[in-house]
Amino acid sequence: MAQETFAFSSSALRSLRLQRELLEREERRRALARESATRRFLPEPPRPPRRPxxxxxxxxxxxxxxxxxxxxxxxxxxxxxxxxxxxxxxxxxxxxxxxxxxxxxxxxxxxxxxxxxxxxxxxxxxxxxxxxxxxxxxxxxxxxxxxxxxxxxxxxxxxxxxxxxxxxxxxSAEGAAPLHLCTAPDSLACAELLLAHGAQVDLGTRDRQVTALHVAARQGLAAHVELYLRHGADPARRSRQGETPLNAACAAAERPEDAERFCRVAERLLAAGADPGAAGRKDHTPLHNACGNGQPGLARLLLRHGADATVPNCAGYTPLDCALHAVDEYRHQRPEETIALLLDHGAGPVHPKMLKFCCRHPPALELVLNAYDRIPPAESWVGAVPPELWQEHREFYSSAARMAGQPRRLQHLARCAVRRHLGARCHRAVPKLSLPPPLRRYLQLPLQGTLS
The missing domain is CATH 1.25.40.20 (Ankyrin repeat-containing domain)
Known part of the structure; x- marks a missing residue:
């Protein structure tokens, strides 16, 4: 049988070549699709760690x-x-x-x-x-x-x-997120950027479980605190040691020049629902910390929001005890203001052993002694007064030592009875009493420079 051939025209050959290329391209596309589907359902092999x-x-x-x-x-x-x-x-x-x-x-x-x-x-x-x-x-x-x-x-x-x-x-290696490192006023813009890109506002550090709100409160950054609260930060969130952001703020307010900014932080936290009586590490409440740091403005703010002036910490110390411990360190910042504030909010007479902590500041000692209806023996504090200070305030110290163990005047006993009856209401009830102004003033334990 004779071999038959068929001559293709040039246009037919071009059409066949184009069709073959299209078929080959479709085959490659299908192969890539199969490979992609396989990768989707099978885990990729782990890459070997790059050697630094x-x-x-x-x-x-x-x-x-x-x-x-x-x-x-x-x-x-x-x-x-x-x-x-x-x-x-x-x-x-x-x-x-x-x-x-x-x-x-x-x-x-x-x-x-x-x-x-x-x-x-x-x-x-x-x-x-x-x-x-x-x-x-x-x-x-x-x-x-x-x-x-x-x-x-x-x-x-x-x-x-x-x-x-x-x-x-x-x-980080220490378990902190970038938001935890926004610790200065000029980091506010960075904090805003991080939150806008999905930073978790209540994320705690790995070990201590401190949140960004704890950090901002501890640094006294009112603008940061307001930003975090606006993004849903929890003001009641506790660290691993049991500290709330309000505890952190009050514990960090150690210098007199820091008082204003830490008061602004505390105001924002309290307005957001922070508990003024939340006990943290060693059962210290925010009021214990504020009094221990000699911060009368912060103490006044906490008391106005319902803080208890009589609650003890784990060592049995009340906020007034903490204030007395701080008298010597903050004697140039009028610690008697904090003491008077606590006494007006229900704090009672302290244990006589605490008198030695305030005896070198006569205004503080006078306030504390006037809280007793009978002044305790002077042996607990008189030996701690330096001789030169005794000479400078001889009239006051002599009267205090002389009255130790002796009954007070009837007028003073009546004052103690009224204040004891009013308790934590003294600060708001005494100014409203229908009494002559000098007598109302006497009920508020004014400083006179001597005891009688």
Whole structure:
């Protein structure tokens, strides 16, 4: 049988080639679809951990710390270089008990290029590193770049990192999120950015379970406290030690110049529903802390919101006892104001052993002694008064020692009976009594400089 052939025209051949290419393309598309579906249901094999590479070159470190963009562009060109661990080694003195002397020991500190650039606000340098493959959430040297932005108050770099997908809840080696490191007034913008990108406002640190609200309250940052409360922070949330944000604020208000800002913090927390009587560590209430720090304004605020002036802590000390312990340290800040405030809110006479803590400040000692209907023996405090102070206030100390153990005047006994009857209502009931003004004033334990 003769072999038959068929001649194709050029247009027919082009049509056949085009059809074959389309068929091959469709086959490749189906193969990719099958591979993608397989990956979706089968876990990817774990990647081997990348072995860190270190850079100890001072010239490279200097380019990063000074924000030299041209040098940075010439050094960091790919993913490998941008993720180098920047390591510095310094010598520090360490005591060696076996040798009995101080020796120099190397101290290594590690960070990343992105941490340095972002923490110092070099946004152009940080953008270059990110575009060249820097890992945005890499925790190097204990922190991620976003931690450094929050701690240093660098909102521009924080915004850049978040735009590149940084996790607003990334934890440091110590278990703190970036929001926990917003500890200065200029970090407010960073806190706002973190919350806008999904930071958990009530996230606690890993070990102590301290929230951002605890941190802001402890630092006296009223604007931060207001921001967190607006985003749903819980003012009753307790740390692992049992501290509420209000406890933290009152415990941190240690200096007289801090009084105003900590009062603003306490006002916002109390307005949000914080419990003024919540006992924290060692059963200290916020009032115990405020009195122990010599803060009459803070104590007045807490008492106005219902704090109990008579509740003891785990050692049996009342807020008045704490105020007496602080008299010597804060004697130049009128500690008698706090004592008078507590006595007007129901605090009773203290144990005689507490008199030695306030005896070197005559106004405080006078107030406390006038709370007794019979002054206790002077042996508990008279020996603690320095001779030069006794000479300076001889009239008061002599009258106090003379009246010790002796019955007081009937007028004073009547005052004690009225105040005992009114109890915690003294501060608001005494001014309303239908009595002559001098007598109302006498009921409020005015300072006279002597006892009779």
């Amino acid at each position: 590479q270190y850079c100890r070159d001072p010239a490279v470190h200097n380019a990063l710390y000074t924000g030299d963009l041209l040098r940075i562009k010439s050094i960091f060109k790919d993913e490998t270089t941008t993720n180098l661990v920047m390591e510095t080694v310094s010598e520090e003195l360490v005591w060696e008990p076996e040798q009995g002397l101080w020796v120099l020991s190397p101290r290594r500190q590690q960070t990343s290029a992105l941490r340095i650039a972002a923490g110092r606000g070099y946004s152009d340098c940080a953008r270059h590193l990110l575009l060249r493959g820097a890992e945005v959430d890499a925790v190097v040297g204990g922190r991620a770049p976003l931690h450094d932005c929050a701690a240093a108050g660098r909102p521009d770099c924080a915004r850049l990192l978040l735009a590149f997908g940084a996790d607003p809840n990334v934890l």
